[in-house]
Amino acid sequence: MVTAIGFEGSANKLGIGIIRDGKVLSNVRHTYITPPGQGFQPRDTAKHHRDHILSVLRKALDNADVTPDEIDCVCYTKGPGMGAPLVAVAIVARTVAQLWNKPIVAVNHCIAHIEMGRLVTGADNPTVLYVSGGNTQVIAYLMNRYRIFGETIDIAVGNCLDRFARVLKLSNDPSPGYNIEQMAKRGKKFIELPYTVKGMDVSFSGILSYIEDIAQKKLDGGECTPEDLCFSLQETLFAMLVEITERAMAHCGSNEVLIVGGVGCNERLQQMMREMVEERGATLCATDERYCIDNGAMIAQAGWEMFSSGQVTPFNETWCTQRYRTDEVLVTWRDG
Structure with a gap:
């Protein structure tokens, strides 16, 4: 042992x-x-x-x-x-x-x-979506390396969520991303935001700048609520991540997706990813906050x-x- x-x-x-x-x-x-x-x-x-x-x-x-x-x-x-x-x-x-x-x-x-995700879920050779405050990558294993198929070209998805939480003055307890997730569950109106996928890579800084710019105007004008903005931001960011993950799956012929990293315990991201993989006859492997x-x-x-x-x-x-x-x-x- x-x-x-x-x-x-x-x-x-x-x-x-x-x-x-x-x-x-x-x-x-x-x-x-x-x-x-x-x-x-x-x-x-x-x-x-x-x-x-x-x-x-x-x-x-x-x-x-x-x-x-x-x-x-x-x-x-x-x-x-x-x-x-x-x-x-x-x-x-x-x-x-x-x-x-x-x-x-x-x-x-x-x-x-x-490796922790593989241990806990039993995933064999999955396409990996690694999403956290500091990293955003789509990864697959080949010939003794974890190969990066796509990644953020500026800030990480978790950093984008955290920084918007600061705009709304949300609590950092237990984490700003978690509190955005809870607010997004109460959002009803979708606000269209920039959608920036560049091949297999994604960009989040422009989306953050845009929503920071319009947030106060729309809130002051009564056009939407903070919950609507959180909902819209999550839906846009996660749709981008699902898109590049599906493309990597198709390229690798993969039938498993493993989500890891702090943002990976977001229930909405897991739901969107599950819908995609089930349409492909594949399996989603995800864990909780532990x-x-x-x-x-x-x-x-x-x-x-x-x-x-x-x-x-x-x-x-x-x-x-x-x-x-x-x-x-x-x-x-x-x-x-």
């Missing part, structure tokens, strides 16, 4: 999880929440992680009922993500690995989402796969990077 502990802190979620041969033993998370209308800054987020990481680590070990002696490898997020939070968590992971005398594994955050939202268990699972296939990171290479593309990683744990 191989037991891996994973440290995640690439954005405002601090998480530590423990995996043993595909079984989640613990998955503890603590989220940095800012006041309504505000985002989270790297320095403040890093301070949050430093303040809470030891208590999260203790809780993760207690929940899993394991001791450091039972841990086989320490895994941490190398990137992509925000620099200061990544480093704050990586320093603790490096320290723990030395104190416990354990090998360390540097994990790609995007790959971790995919595993869609950034967490330590996903880092442990990806690290477990890497470690079990013989990958260990030399200690002098245990650095972090804000930019670490999904297709940079050599996937040694899957058949070519």
Whole structure:
């Protein structure tokens, strides 16, 4: 049996999880929440992680009922993500690995989402839609790489939703995207917005600028409600994502779609994607907020796969990077 502990802190979620041969033993998370209308800054987020990481680590070990002696490898997020939070968590992971005398594994955050999704849903070789606050990609596996078929050319879909939540002064608890989702459920009027699909890529910055510009005018004029705007934004963004995912499925001959990343637990996105895949006779694989939202268990699972296939990171290479593309990683744990 191989037991891996994973440290995640690439954005405002601090998480530590423990995996043993595909079984989640613990998955503890603590989220940095800012006041309504505000985002989270790297320095403040890093301070949050430093303040809470030891208590999260203790809780993760207690929940899993394991001791450091039972841990086989320490895994941490190398990137992509925000620099200061990544480093704050990586320093603790490096320290723990030395104190416990354990090998360390540097994990790609995007790959971790995919591997956790495959573990939880049982997906075999799906077309992956990875949607979060910092990333938007359509991915498929081929010849020991996760290949990117399409992606955002500017901001991520989660970032677009979060920034519009700030315009409406929505609460960041539990997350701005979640609160937009709840408001969208009460929307009744569809406001037409720009629809920007460019081949297999998407663009969200123009849509955000447009809805920011018209929001106050339409709200002041009584033409729509905040709920209508949230509904319209979700419908437009998600339709774009479903379109490029379907095109990737057709290209790959895929019969599975796996949605991962924080935006992936949005029920409306899952519903729209399910309707598309069922029309194609395919299957949708999706999870809930325990595993869609950034967490330590996903880092442990990806690290477990890497470690079990013989990958260990030399200690002098245990650095972090804000930019670490999904297709940079050599996937040694899957058949070519």
